[in-house]
Amino acid sequence: MTNLVVVSAGLSSPSSTRLLADRLTAATLSHLDAEPHIVEVRDLATDLAQHFVTGFPSDRLAAALDAVAAADGLIAVTPVFAASYSGLFKSFFDVIDKDALTGKPVLLGATGGTARHSLVTEHALRPLFTYLRAVALPTAVYAASEDWGGEGLAERITRAGAELARAMAPRTTAPDVDTAAAIAPRSLTGAITSVDPADGFQVVPFERRLAALRVE
Template identity: 60%
Template sequence: MSRLVVVSAGLSDPSSTRLLADRLTAATARRRPVESRVVELRELAVDVAKHLVSGFPSAALREVQEAVGGADALIAVTPVFTASYSGLFKSFFDVLDPTVLAGKPVLLGATGGSTRHSLALEHALRPMFVYLRAVVLPTAVYAASADWGAGVEGGTEELASRIDRAGAELAAALGASGSPSVSDGRNAGAPAEAELIPFAQQLAALGLE
């Protein structure tokens, strides 16, 4: 089973950032078995700040750093502040080993009050994760307040479609690393080599090329 770490930088409880993170996780899990771990950065804010000035992580922060290092993939979601990721979100990735995300699939998400900030995914988040040598998935999901519609739980059809597409891409990326598919349980015991299907081919099979 694939290990998935979900990083949510939402500051409130509950938060639309956490809601988006949960929906992206569910969209992935519908297609690929995952063992998910949610990291709420607001609970680590003091630990992150102390690490920035001291260079030493607390036990709680060290455990999360190790979880990220051991994950097969990452979902990272931040609220947008001043047309970019939040300071807490950036600071967390600043205190990770700079090589820890190399080669890992990363699905990006962001939330904000206005659709005008949606490009923060492309001009701020994507370049940062490319710099960290992560495999950033093609579809990133931005959810403005209006995207949740009248029923916050479900959101609009357009948002649901984007979430579904992004989840399918992450499931395909995990499949390329050898994890068994939810819909193909007979392969669960097969060696990893039997599951190595090129990522582009996985996307094509899902109609996502």
């Protein structure tokens, strides 16, 4: 089964960060059969501090890091502090192996008290996951306090979840052959007038076409 890991860095319980993470998870699972695994970074705060000092992760921190490394897709949600991700959120991703997220699709989310921080997903989160060589999905979701009862948030969550589900879906068929690549060898010697001669067109050799133009 496809493995979805959700990293939530909210500081309170309950928190709007966890609420957004849960809604993004539900939107993804509505399109995908996956097994979600929730990582509450708040519960790992002491473990992270000890890891920075000793260089050795505790058993539960190691389990969380292993879960992220084994995931087929990731949802990462942070509260906004000083116009950026929280220190706790950054600390968690600081201790992840540098190759753990390579090529992994990631849905970015953030919560804050005001809409003025809505670009935090673009100027802070997206560069972080690009550095980690993850594939940050096009739609990132920021939820300000006033967004929870307003219009637009539900649509963004639905769109983002669908994007992550598509990125995580196992490929069961081979990709289509690129038409341009398929006809490239013929284009070296002929002027292509149709990909399929059965359409009633034909491939005219370049020399013949050039001769016809000279006569005209």
